[in-house]
Amino acid sequence: MSVIATIGYENATLDQVISALKAAKVQLLVDIRDAPVSRKPGFSKKMLGASLEEAGIRYWHVRALGTPKVGRDAARRGDKAAFHEIYGKQFRGEDAQLALAEVMRAAKDTQACLLCYEEDHAQCHRQIVADAMAEEGFSVRHLNVAPKFL
Numbered sequence: 001m002s003v004i005a006t007i008g009y010e011n012a013t014l015d016q017v018i019s020a021l022k023a024a025k026v027q028l029l030v031d032i033r034d035a036p037v038s039r040k041p042g043f044s045k046k047m048l049g050a051s052l053e054e055a056g057i058r059y060w061h062v063r064a065l066g067t068p069k070v071g072r073d074a075a076r077r078g079d080k081a082a083f084h085e086i087y088g089k090q091f092r093g094e095d096a097q098l099a100l101a102e103v104m105r106a107a108k109d110t111q112a113c114l115l116c117y118e119e120d121h122a123q124c125h126r127q128i129v130a131d132a133m134a135e136e137g138f139s140v141r142h143l144n145v146a147p148k149f150l
Contacts (some may be wrong), residue, residue: 004133005113005141006126012119012145014042018055020145021113028058028112030103032126034066038117060106064099065091067125075123087125091132100129104136113143
């Protein structure tokens with residue numbers, strides 16, 4: 001059975017993310033952000049790709065699986081219903097479905113991981129992508145970046 005991992009970098013450093021990816025033996029990081037830019041150091045597309053390459057992990061940005069701006073705005077407002085409606089429409093679209101098929105083909109041959117911002121996968125669209133992959137026979141593994149302390 002193929003495995004797809006997911007990871008969020010919200011409360012992590014680049015080094016912590018790379019360490020978690022290496023520990024999980026990830027070979028391909030699939031960035032499913034619509035806009036692969038970040039205010040967090042190291043997580044914008046060029047810097048992230050270069051850092052991953054240096055660590056021996058391939059980087060692939062798949063914009064078609066990202067959340068459009070109006071969906072991100074709904075999520076920031078805490079409007080989960082609007083977020084799910086907006087992303088659901090995007091995800092059912094032809095571009096996203098073709099991209100999903102490409103990601104699944106790639107993930108069958110290598111240990112891949114979906115990346116987005118939110119730490120909690122249940123609050124992120126990467127859960128929707130991972131669920132769709134699970135329906136196609138993938139086992140889903142959510143990676144923890146930093147240990148939680150009580």
